[in-house]
Amino acid sequence: MKKAEIKLNVELDENNVPEVIHWSSTDGETSDALPAKAMFLALWDAQYKNSLRIDLWTKDMPYDEMKRFFYETLQTMGDSFLRASGGDPMAEKVIGDLRDYCAHFGDKMEVLEEEG
Structure with missing residues (x-):
């Protein structure tokens, strides 16, 4: 092992x-x-x-980096849950809701502007 x-x-x-x-x-x-x-x-x-x-x-830790860290962490938690769910359709729907929230969070915290 x-x-x-x-x-x-x-x-x-x-x-x-x-x-x-x-x-x-x-x-x-x-x-x-x-x-x-x-x-x-x-x-x-x-x-x-x-x-x-x-x-x-x-x-x-600068506040702008902390906001980005939270945003990235929320996004990757969704990715991890999808992998762990093994393709469960309900998980995919819920992760879609999480992605929508992440977009809202990123917009409100102004971290998405940094992407380009």
Whole structure:
């Protein structure tokens, strides 16, 4: 069985606010730690039937990048759900609704203008 390890390192200031986030993976192109300004980590707890989350962003994460990060995350969550659903027609309809919301969010947050 193949195994991979993902490592996250977070440096905090005296108030426990993230200043630096680095991540690395044993299955990536490089094992060097790469910087990140924000992260969302979600895990499913099968015993309690709920999600466990860690949402972190560094002090220097610009607001315009945070808006874009949320937009991109919503879009990719839809992609992931479609792959996981195995072609369920209801999932495709609901993801269409999510795509509509993402377009609305992107328009209101003015992140779509950056695309071109």
